[in-house]
Amino acid sequence: MNIQKPWLALEIGNSRLHWGLFVGETLDCTWNTDYLPDSVIQQLGNGRTLDEFPAKIFTLPSSLPLVIASVVPSQTALWQSYPNVRVITLENVPLKNTYPTLGIDRALALWGAGIKLGFPILVIDAGTALTFTGADSEQNLVGGAILPGLGLQFATLGQKTSQLPQLETQNFTSLPPRFALNTPEAIQSGVIYTLLAGIKDFMTAWWDLYPNSKVAIKGGDRTLLFNYLQTLYPEITAHLIVEPNLIFWGIIYV
Numbered sequence: 001m002n003i004q005k006p007w008l009a010l011e012i013g014n015s016r017l018h019w020g021l022f023v024g025e026t027l028d029c030t031w032n033t034d035y036l037p038d039s040v041i042q043q044l045g046n047g048r049t050l051d052e053f054p055a056k057i058f059t060l061p062s063s064l065p066l067v068i069a070s071v072v073p074s075q076t077a078l079w080q081s082y083p084n085v086r087v088i089t090l091e092n093v094p095l096k097n098t099y100p101t102l103g104i105d106r107a108l109a110l111w112g113a114g115i116k117l118g119f120p121i122l123v124i125d126a127g128t129a130l131t132f133t134g135a136d137s138e139q140n141l142v143g144g145a146i147l148p149g150l151g152l153q154f155a156t157l158g159q160k161t162s163q164l165p166q167l168e169t170q171n172f173t174s175l176p177p178r179f180a181l182n183t184p185e186a187i188q189s190g191v192i193y194t195l196l197a198g199i200k201d202f203m204t205a206w207w208d209l210y211p212n213s214k215v216a217i218k219g220g221d222r223t224l225l226f227n228y229l230q231t232l233y234p235e236i237t238a239h240l241i242v243e244p245n246l247i248f249w250g251i252i253y254v
């Protein structure tokens with residue numbers, strides 16, 4: 001009988017850590033944490049767990065094997081002391097036509113999405129940066145685009161101007177008025193309507209090239225953006241798949 005062993009997957013993004021607990025090839029549960037200090041990483045390596053980790057980890061063997069996909073080298077370095085760690089690199093991803101500096105998060109999410117949903121595929125990652133990454137039916141990277149993510153756009157306006165407040169996306173409920181008569185709503189209008197129009201434009205440009213392609217969206221702002229898109233462009237949203245775990249899917253198949 002094949003014994004299904006537990007292991008941890010860790011995606012290190014530019015804002016935070018994304019965790020997946022696997023049992024064999026099955027993704028059991030996922031959670032996010034902030035970056036962890038070195039002392040806490042040492043504790044995890046010694047088989048201790050953290051309050052933010054799922055309670056069931058207490059019942060598992062100490063220091064589970066760890067597989068890391070990271071776009072933050074300084075964070076990856078902190079985990080080198082962990083006893084049973086493997087760092088996934090671009091060479092491990094079977095995607096063709098990649099370029100050397102392609103983010104491993106983009107490659108893995110695209111690969112995972114393509115394997116599970118089918119190629120051709122376009123992945124939108126609404127994370128710290130917002131990225132579009134597409135592959136054709138032969139599993140070649142077609143290419144993509146990178147822009148500041150939703151949170152980063154608000155943060156930059158708040159930090160780099162003297163009179164604009166920094167808005168927090170957690171407080172957003174419905175779409176702002178397009179032509180706003182106060183500063184916070186004017187910022188929301190500018191960022192949100194421009195971002196949504198941009199996403200729609202990239203999706204339709206992709207469908208011009210690959211008419212029957214699936215399109216999937218992941219990342220911390222996926223739900224907010226999906227809900228806004230649904231209000232504004234219901235016809236394109238009907239063909240958009242919301243899936244937070246594309247990278248974990250990718251990690252299984254490399």
Ligand SMILES: Nc1ncnc2c1ncn2[C@@H]1O[C@H](COP(=O)(O)OP(=O)(O)O)[C@@H](O)[C@H]1O
Nearest residue numbers: 013014015016126127128150151169219220221
């Ligand atoms: N609890 C949270 N902590 C941080 N960011 C969050 C949280 N919930 C939603 N977000 C949103 O997620 C975005 C970051 O996306 P995420 O996929 O977590 O980032 P990354 O993978 O780049 O670390 C931010 O723009 C922010 O608006």
Ligand SMILES: CC(C)(COP(=O)(O)O)[C@@H](O)C(=O)NCCC(=O)O
Nearest residue numbers: 013014071101102103127128129146
């Ligand atoms: C574009 C990214 C910053 C996205 O990172 P994230 O917002 O998910 O933390 C990351 O994929 C990256 O550093 N890429 C390298 C450049 C490239 O993919 O072309």
Ligand SMILES: [K+]
Nearest residue numbers: 013105125127
């Ligand atoms: K990401």
